[in-house]
Amino acid sequence: MPENYPYRSRRTIKPHQMDASRGVADSLIGEILEDAHWAPTHGMTQPWRFHVFTGKARERLSAGLESIYDRLTPAAERREDKRAKLGANVMGAPVVIAVAMRRDPSGRVTDLDEIAATSCAVQNLMLSAHQRGLGSFWSTPPVACSPGFAEWLGLDSGHRCMGIVYVGYARPGFEATSARVPLEERVAFHRE
Template structure:
């Protein structure tokens, strides 16, 4: 049993942040309330401290705010229209033009490939950076959502975010102030997912 008196305030805080973090979707944001850029920089700085094998630091971000959200909306809708082929849906196209405008900031998540490092390690490092972003946003009382929808898996979209063909576009991180709170999260007990050998 853990002695509650011996737990540091940092441990209590990180436990609380991890357990109460939730994805907050764009329709729950307050669309007229921008997040100060200083907070966005703090989110990005914390992402930069994620674990990274051989310190390749593979994460690459592009930040869209203000009028930049409209630029992203138009560009991603145009890419989707041009390259979706038979999977094209008009409703999805219209949604791509509207969703960025509901956010304060949108951060694209890219992974810069290093040939001498296994790809899985670079993907894991970038995902760890996004977890740091999620926890930081939550600590500031912000809503955040990592989406791998839209144009994430359209190869031609990479160039829009200064990614080379061998790199990966890993999605979009949507940020905003929370107008409509979400529900409590649920997880199955960890004991069902652990095989412990002593």
């Protein structure tokens, strides 16, 4: 495998597996976002929008997500563990990136393509983070994909929230694992 080959070795690292005491330099965050920004887009709409929370701003975000959860979830269905996890995830990661897609106002590109392009940007972001020694986790609980969250972020109705990406260094010694089904189960070659 070529040196610095990130595609198969990237693993999800969740906030509780991150070293909360270790911050991430602004310049590094900038590099990762720049890599995300070079994802492909249909019609060059570049629909991704990243809202980056670090330091004390995470406290505001943590409280915001918990209050949106309360607002969106009928009282009978509310679960304290789910609510608390929203806030704890934010406080457990040094860098928290809310991901939104902004549909091109001309409507010339489908919703599917705008979502796909934004997903390409997120994958670039996570691979870039991994290549630079950082872990990441893309999380999509209903609250973080809700119009209520878009409103909380100050975004107009042309935006669609697509979850949150947590970025940080893994705790020393932490080894994440995950597996895949055999490739043959997902690929068909058509040669004639």
